[in-house]
Amino acid sequence: MDFKTFWSKSNTAFVIKNLLFAIMIGLVLIGGVYVWLKHYTRHGEEMQVPAVCGMYIEEAQLTLQSMGLVLQVIDSTYSNKVPLGTVVEQNPSADAFVKKGRPVYVIVNARSIRQVPVPDLRDVSCRQAEATLKALNLSVSDVLYEASEYRDLVLDIRKDGQSLEVGTRLPEGASVVLVVGQGSGMGSVSVPDLVGKTLSAARNQLLAMRLIVGATIYDTPQEEGKEYYIYNQEPAGGVWAREGDHVDLYLSEDIDKRVQTSGTDEEEFF
Template sequence: MSKIFTYLRTDTFRKNLILAIVFFVILFLGIYFGLGIYTKHDEAIPVPTVKGMTIEQAIAALEKADLDYQVDSVYQMDAKPGLVIEQDPEADFHVKSGRTIYLTIITKSAPETDFPNIIDKTLIEATAILKNHGFRMGDTTYVADIAKDVVLDVKFAGQKLKAGRMVPKGSRIELVLGDGRGEDEINIPNLIGLTLSEAKFALQGVGLNLGVVQYQGAISDSTAARVSAQTPDTTGGLVSLGTPINLSLSQQ
């Protein structure tokens, strides 16, 4: 034990102790300043505002600020393609140079989805279905049909569209609807040679009424009499629904 205390009082021990202290001090300072340089301690830069810019403008701003970037895309109807809508971290957040900034942009191409079946749906039902599938209402055209505000046909870009076809989301869909009135005017049917019952049936089938019935000549059996003349006749062209057709019948 006495030898240890004797050694601790020697110049050799004091020199080694001083060298050890100096070594650890240098080591500590080296680690401290080295970590500061490696982690860029106290070197923070504000994230520039790129939200609302085009992706080209955003990339230029981030590269100028010595920041990296990563881009993701989403589709939004009625939004400008290529526009930055989100950034992470937010603007003015202080980060180290080289930090990755995550950007979300509007994609330029809309994803496609299969078109739903809306034939025979009411206008209200069809509008809701189109909205739920990401489509927009285009022009609506009415045609003569007894089904009021019911979808009779569907068109996309002027072409007939069938259910199941792949269509880009956000597309405008044109609807052909019934006006609830049916045909306002129809062709006059040719009743010549028909019996009275056959003529009545033919007129009812096209929405016309039976007018004045006259018999010509001797009639022994009215059921055997046939239409010999009609007014208006087939040369009259189109007539309105409910128009009465006058008939002349003869047994010869």
């Protein structure tokens, strides 16, 4: 059998022809996929990422857009060491090589100062209170010592001369003054009459007389945002106490509530 007859009539030749055809189709597909991938991935078309740290977010966005890159903000933080609204971190870093259209992820310094609540630091050691405030990005500008039954425990937190209630919001980076106990004093003072006053006003008055707020007892469950008034205190107003002693306070929403004492019996009336 000659080659022409073999090629045209042989079953073997039929199989070889189909195999060659399949190989050709495969090569064409591979070549097409390679060309498509080269175009899709922009192979060889790399550019350097510009440095956008320190730029305002709008400026950084325009800079990246002009180079065919996309800015994506993934987080914000707060620092008083850099201007508000500026980029503080980027990924990929400056001068890295990337392809056109790639996103550049940035972290931005917040445009407004975050407010943090004042924690309850009373009866906490001075060192622990300073560590807690530092973790909240608050600082201690001064430590004042007052007579107290216990040494080195925080008696009060102040800012601009005013006592701060727990939960009061301060801007990050703000500084406060800690009032810390230095042990009981040697002198005696007359306990002031605090009935009808708010807790904040009573605390300021007691501290001014080197006395300390002790237990605070509410006649109903305490609710945030409501004002409470002192209707009773122990020891009572006019009693003599040592500097650094505690005064327990009883509070109510009813400003007219009082406790009337007759002998040793106490009777509440409204």
